[in-house]
Amino acid sequence: xxxxxxxxxxLAGLVVEDLVYEPLDPGEYxxxxxxxxxxxxxxxxxxxxxxxxxxxxxxxxxxGGDFLTQSLGVSLPAPxxxxxxxxxxxxxxxxxxxxxxxxSITFDPVVIAAGIRAGAPVLADGFSxxxxxxxxxxxxxxxxxxxxxxxxxxTVVRIVRDPSIRLKYSxxxxxxxxxxxxxxxxxxxxxxxxxxxEAQVRLVSTAGNPVALTDVAGAAVATVAAGGQTVILGTxxxxxxxxxxxxxxxxxxxxxxxxxxxxxxxxxxxxxTQQQNVTASPRARTRADFQxxxx
Numbered sequence: 001x002x003x004x005x006x007x008x009x010x011l012a013g014l015v016v017e018d019l020v021y022e023p024l025d026p027g028e029y030x031x032x033x034x035x036x037x038x039x040x041x042x043x044x045x046x047x048x049x050x051x052x053x054x055x056x057x058x059x060x061x062x063x064g065g066d067f068l069t070q071s072l073g074v075s076l077p078a079p080x081x082x083x084x085x086x087x088x089x090x091x092x093x094x095x096x097x098x099x100x101x102x103x104s105i106t107f108d109p110v111v112i113a114a115g116i117r118a119g120a121p122v123l124a125d126g127f128s129x130x131x132x133x134x135x136x137x138x139x140x141x142x143x144x145x146x147x148x149x150x151x152x153x154x155t156v157v158r159i160v161r162d163p164s165i166r167l168k169y170s171x172x173x174x175x176x177x178x179x180x181x182x183x184x185x186x187x188x189x190x191x192x193x194x195x196x197x198e199a200q201v202r203l204v205s206t207a208g209n210p211v212a213l214t215d216v217a218g219a220a221v222a223t224v225a226a227g228g229q230t231v232i233l234g235t236x237x238x239x240x241x242x243x244x245x246x247x248x249x250x251x252x253x254x255x256x257x258x259x260x261x262x263x264x265x266x267x268x269x270x271x272x273t274q275q276q277n278v279t280a281s282p283r284a285r286t287r288a289d290f291q292x293x294x295x
């Protein structure tokens with residue numbers, strides 16, 4: 001009798017919400033391995049897990065009433081115990097000054113809703129260390145590191161809270177406090193104007209300054225020049241989005257940027273790419289609708 005060994009794998013992740021990076025509790029979201037009958041297990045604190053999954057390639061779908069549905073390709077067995085997206089649960093800052101004597105960096109003030117533990121990874125291009133002292137909630141302007149190494153003024157630094165997957169809010173979520181928003185609908189040109197789902201919409205520039213993406217230790221960090229300084233807008237996921245089935249999309253930022261003349265671009269397979277210039281207002285909602293012409 002031939003003995004067969006059946007190898008299985010597990011998949012787990014930590015899911016946080018956007019803006020304040022709080023873990024989502026069971027019932028606030030669902031995790032699904034598309035095309036399988038595998039059931040997810042959930043724990044308080046944003047953890048989901050699948051057990052006894054056959055090795056192979058899968059599509060992981062994360063969704064929830066307040067959030068955009070997000071799909072990720074995963075391969076099992078996974079190289080890491082927790083599935084995550086680089087940059088999704090980070091405090092991202094630009095070094096303003098550094099003090100090699102006490103291994104500290106300073107940066108423009110940023111408000112964090114939850115503290116960041118000592119020992120958290122600190123990453124930059126070609127550099128890694130850890131946070132030597134915890135960052136308390138509130139406005140922070142400096143961080144003490146285990147080492148400053150090759151860091152210099154102008155370096156973009158990621159302080160990693162936890163390896164996580166961040167769910168962004170849907171176009172219909174009502175924010176409790178004002179955020180800067182650009183929203184609209186993408187439809188096909190012509191009578192009826194059917195909505196175009198899965199159209200890509202991206203921020204191109206603001207106030208004449210292009211939105212730039214820079215690789216920082218594996219995360220695509222989005223920046224723009226504004227008022228004589230460089231502003232962190234987030235990651236690529238914050239400046240590029242996709243329409244839902246109704247053709248609706250939205251960008252939002254807990255910042256006063258983008259502000260002024262802002263260029264937004266929409267594209268979809270089979271249609272000509274279109275750009276639109278709108279005047280964005282800080283902490284307000286600006287509308288940019290597109291009617292795409294077939295290519």
